[in-house]
Amino acid sequence: MTVSAHDNRQRLPAWEAALSHLVLVAGGFFLMIPLAWMLSTSLKSLGTVMSLPPEWIPRTFHWENYADIFRLVPFGRYVWNTVVITLLDVVGKIVSCSLVAFAFARLRWRGREVLFLIMLATMMLPPQVTMIPQFVVFKHMELIDTIVPLVLPNWLGGPFLTFLLRQFFMSIPLDLDDAARIDGASNFGIYWRVVLPLSKPALAAVAIFMFNGSWNDFFGPLIYLHSRDKYTIALGLRSFQDQNYTEWHLLMAASLVAMLPVVLIFFFAQKYFIQGIVFTGVKG
Amino acid sequence: MIPPSSPMRRREERDGWLFASPWLLGFLLFTVGPMIASAFFAFTEYDVLTQPKWVGWANFDKALTDDPKVGQALKVTSIYAGVSVPLQILLGLCVALLLNTQIRGLQFYRTVYYLPSVLSGVAVALLWRWIYAPNFGLINSFLARFDIVGPGWLGDKDWALTSMIGMSLWHVGGGIVIYLAGLQGVPSELYEAVRVDGAGRGAAFWHITLPMITPVLFYNLVIGIITALQIFTQALIMTNGGPHEATLFIVLYLYRNAFQFFKMGYASVLAWILFAYILVLTLLVYRSSGFWVFYAGELKSR
Numbered sequence: 231m232t233v234s235a236h237d238n239r240q241r242l243p244a245w246e247a248a249l250s251h252l253v254l255v256a257g258g259f260f261l262m263i264p265l266a267w268m269l270s271t272s273l274k275s276l277g278t279v280m281s282l283p284p285e286w287i288p289r290t291f292h293w294e295n296y297a298d299i300f301r302l303v304p305f306g307r308y309v310w311n312t313v314v315i316t317l318l319d320v321v322g323k324i325v326s327c328s329l330v331a332f333a334f335a336r337l338r339w340r341g342r343e344v345l346f347l348i349m350l351a352t353m354m355l356p357p358q359v360t361m362i363p364q365f366v367v368f369k370h371m372e373l374i375d376t377i378v379p380l381v382l383p384n385w386l387g388g389p390f391l392t393f394l395l396r397q398f399f400m401s402i403p404l405d406l407d408d409a410a411r412i413d414g415a416s417n418f419g420i421y422w423r424v425v426l427p428l429s430k431p432a433l434a435a436v437a438i439f440m441f442n443g444s445w446n447d448f449f450g451p452l453i454y455l456h457s458r459d460k461y462t463i464a465l466g467l468r469s470f471q472d473q474n475y476t477e478w479h480l481l482m483a484a485s486l487v488a489m490l491p492v493v494l495i496f497f498f499a500q501k502y503f504i505q506g507i508v509f510t511g512v513k514g
Numbered sequence: 515m516i517p518p519s520s521p522m523r524r525r526e527e528r529d530g531w532l533f534a535s536p537w538l539l540g541f542l543l544f545t546v547g548p549m550i551a552s553a554f555f556a557f558t559e560y561d562v563l564t565q566p567k568w569v570g571w572a573n574f575d576k577a578l579t580d581d582p583k584v585g586q587a588l589k590v591t592s593i594y595a596g597v598s599v600p601l602q603i604l605l606g607l608c609v610a611l612l613l614n615t616q617i618r619g620l621q622f623y624r625t626v627y628y629l630p631s632v633l634s635g636v637a638v639a640l641l642w643r644w645i646y647a648p649n650f651g652l653i654n655s656f657l658a659r660f661d662i663v664g665p666g667w668l669g670d671k672d673w674a675l676t677s678m679i680g681m682s683l684w685h686v687g688g689g690i691v692i693y694l695a696g697l698q699g700v701p702s703e704l705y706e707a708v709r710v711d712g713a714g715r716g717a718a719f720w721h722i723t724l725p726m727i728t729p730v731l732f733y734n735l736v737i738g739i740i741t742a743l744q745i746f747t748q749a750l751i752m753t754n755g756g757p758h759e760a761t762l763f764i765v766l767y768l769y770r771n772a773f774q775f776f777k778m779g780y781a782s783v784l785a786w787i788l789f790a791y792i793l794v795l796t797l798l799v800y801r802s803s804g805f806w807v808f809y810a811g812e813l814k815s816r
Contacts, residue, residue, distance in 0.1 A: 238702050240715075241616045250612045251619075257609060258626040261684065265630070267652045268641050284655050326536040338523070339530025349537065352545055356744055356792060358768055358785040360544060362778050363551035369562055386540025411522065417529040446635030448747045453773050464636040468751060471640060478644050485637035496632050500625065503632065507688060508695040 272296070272483035279479050295483040299470075305484065307459060308466035312445060315377050315462060319444040320437050322385035327436060328429075330387045331395035332421045336407055346396075353389045357449075365453060379454045380447070384440070391436045394509055398432035399425055435506025438499055442492055463488045555782040562776055573783040584784070587764040588791065590675060594763065595742035598682040603734055606689035611723075613690070614697040624691065631687035639751035642681045643668065646752075668753050671760040678748060678761060689734050696730035697723065725808040732799070732807045739795055743788065764788050 242250065266286070271279060273291045299305050333339070334346050368379040402425060410420050426433070448464040455461060461469070467484055474480060496503060531538070556573055558566035577584050609627060613620055645652040646667035654664035667677045704722045713721070746765040749755060755762040755770075764784065772781035 238698060238700055238705060239614055239616045247615070247617060250615065250617055254609070254612055254617075254623050258623060261627060261630050261687070263652070264641055264645055264684065267645060271644065280650050282650065282655055282658055284650070284652075326540075329533045330537040333530045333533035337526050337530040337533060339527045342530060342534075345534065345538075349541070352541070354740065354792060354796060355545065355549075356740075356785065356788050358744070358765055359552050359782075359789050360548035362555065362772055362782055362785065363548035364544060365772075366551070366555075366562060366778065367548075383540060383544050385536065386544065387537030388540070392537060417526060417533070421533070442632060442634070446637075448636055448750075449769075452750075467636045467640060471751070478647070478650075481640055482644060485640045488635070488637040489633055492632055493629070496629060497625075500628070503628070504624075504691050504695075507691055 268482045268486055271478055272486050274479045276477060276479060292479065295479050296487070299480055299484045299487070302474075302480070303466060303470055304459070305463075305466060305487070308461050308463045309487075311377075311460060312462040312464075315380055315451075316441055316444040318377070318381045319384040320440045322381065323388065323391060323440040324433055324436055326385050326387045327392045327395055328426065328433065329421070330392045331399055332425060334392070335396045335399035336404070336420065336425060337417060349389050349392065353393075361449075361453075368454070374454060375456045375460060376454075377460075380450045384444075391439060394439075394506060395429070395432055395436060397509055398429055402428050431502060431505055432509065434499065434502040435509070438495060438502055439506055441495065445492060552782045552785060555779050556786060558779045560778040562778060566779065569779070573780050576780065577783045577787060583759065583762060583767055584764075584787070586759050587762050587767045588787075590760065590762055591743055591745070591764045593675060594678060594682075594745060595739055598679045599735065599738040599742050601679070601683060602686050602689060602738060603731060605683065606686045606734075607693055607731070609686070610690045610693035610697060611719075613694055624694070627690050628687040631685040634685075635747060636751055638684075639748045642677075642684075642748070643752045646677050668761075669757055671756075671758045674753055674757060674760040678745075678752070681748065682742070689738075692730055692734060693727065696727040700726040728807040729809055732803050736796055736799055739799065740792055743792055743795075764791075 270284075270286055270288065272295055273293065274285070274288045274295075275290075275292050278285055278288055334342060334349075364379070364383075365374075368374055373379055406424050406428075407420050410424050415423065446464065447462070448468075451462045451465050452468075455465060458469075467481075467488060470484055471481060555566060557568060557570060559569050559573075560566035613623055617623075648654060648664070648666045648669055651667070653667070657664040665673045667673050700723060704726070705718060708718050708722060744765050745763050746769065749761050749763045749766045750769070753761040755766050765788070768781050768784040768788070771777045771784060
């Protein structure tokens with residue numbers, strides 16, 4: 231994302247710049263309104279939610295809505311369950327994808343090119359095709375209503391994030407590997423002490439993508455988790471909606487809590503988000 | 515140079531397979547195995563609890579000729595993907611072009627446009643249900659200021675799909691970031707060259723900028739179509755396929771068959787139909803790319 235060397239950005243005449251700002255501000259305004267609306271609703275009482283015209287800034291802030299969602303449903307439990315699954319997914323994904331990406335990017339072995347193409351081809355396979363037999367197998371292993379079906383596949387690589395890491399690993403000079411080999415390093419030593427330390431930005435991007443995907447996953451928990459005390463936030467929100475479908479102030483407070491970790495990560499690690507999608511999107 | 519038969523090369527050969535083994539295992543256990551099983555289930559009647567019963571092509575016959583819901587699901591899903599993906603690309607490209615100037619506040623705008631696109635899942639679906647809520651939702655309470663009675667949006671069979679498409683535009687920012695990077699990757703020599711030739715900015719856009727970023731647009735088109743065809747969470751949370759099946763997306767219908775009616779065989783057929791559909795569309799886009807996608811490397815390498 232460096233713009234210093236090849237700066238294509240044109241200088242615009244003043245009126246065109248003003249027009250651009252106008253369009254961009256208007257667009258940004260429309261994109262931000264839903265979030266403002268969510269925050270505003272989450273601080274209202276049931277009565278003021280149903281008032282016309284709506285109060286954008288509630289006369290009194292009902293912070294207790296945020297306490298209520300933890301009181302009315304075991305929201306704390308849902309958060310904990312989601313944290314456990316998400317952390318296991320993120321660690322598993324980083325470990326497995328980086329190992330596989332290392333094999334595809336830095337080691338020479340017969341079958342590498344073919345297998346890499348096969349891996350890319352699996353990106354087109356919609357998960358719905360494999361989902362039903364996977365469910366059947368986990369059902370026969372009596373692993374339904376455990377986190378195993380949600381976590382285990384993430385410890386076995388995955389095409390998108392492996393591809394992202396492989397692209398990044400390819401950009402590290404191979405001379406470093408040869409130098410380490412001459413010093414007697416094993417392949418694992420090269421992976422651990424040469425490639426991984428130089429790939430922190432890409433690993434961060436993988437961690438963020440997986441966190442996001444895992445934290446928001448709905449389909450997986452929906453088919454695999456059935457008892458209420460194992461629910462993730464996504465499932466909790468859904469059952470909360472079914473019971474309190476008109477209590478929008480509580481629903482919005484709960485939704486906001488569900489989004490908060492992603493928003494926080496976004497603000498603190500936007501750089502890695504952007505590097506990650508640029509790496510898959512432009513150089514792919 | 516290391517000779518190819520040295521112990522070091524042999525170790526590398528072995529370690530390649532070893533390092534790749536997590537994916538190989540996952541590929542066999544969670545992709546190849548299930549694909550074979552799914553192909554088998556497609557010819558059976560299977561409710562998970564009792565043994566699968568072989569029914570031949572019956573599931574395919576039903577899906578392709580006898581079940582109007584399949585046609586409806588494919589229609590709704592195609593309209594959704596066919597409208598939302600090009601709109602997202604067009605809008606995203608326009609914003610990226612505006613940002614690709616020496617405009618102040620680039621970081622700020624990028625953050626604002628990008629933030630919504632990282633939010634997803636049930637929370638976002640709930641937020642948009644509330645925005646589209648008929649009486650006190652954001653849109654209709656705004657329209658009420660002008661004494662306009664807005665439609666029921668998600669509850670109105672003529673508006674539900676449009677509402678879903680509108681919501682998808684909230685996620686336009688992911689593309690913007692990619693286009694911006696693509697625009698920055700255009701070699702500035704090319705611009706200098708046309709400037710020397712006396713071409714205007716319009717010509718520079720049509721003859722340089724646009725051709726040079728077609729690979730990026732192509733990538734986003736393919737990924738966008740694949741993602742859009744698999745829309746599920748919004749459908750289940752916001753409309754549950756309704757009203758009158760106006761938002762019965764294919765994955766939602768598949769989910770119902772598999773996990774509510776426990777018709778695993780029939781659901782497998784639906785999954786294969788979806789796969790075939792994705793494959794055909796991707797192939798069509800890929801075939802078309804020869805006409806409109808320009809790879810700068812082609813000139814040098816061929």
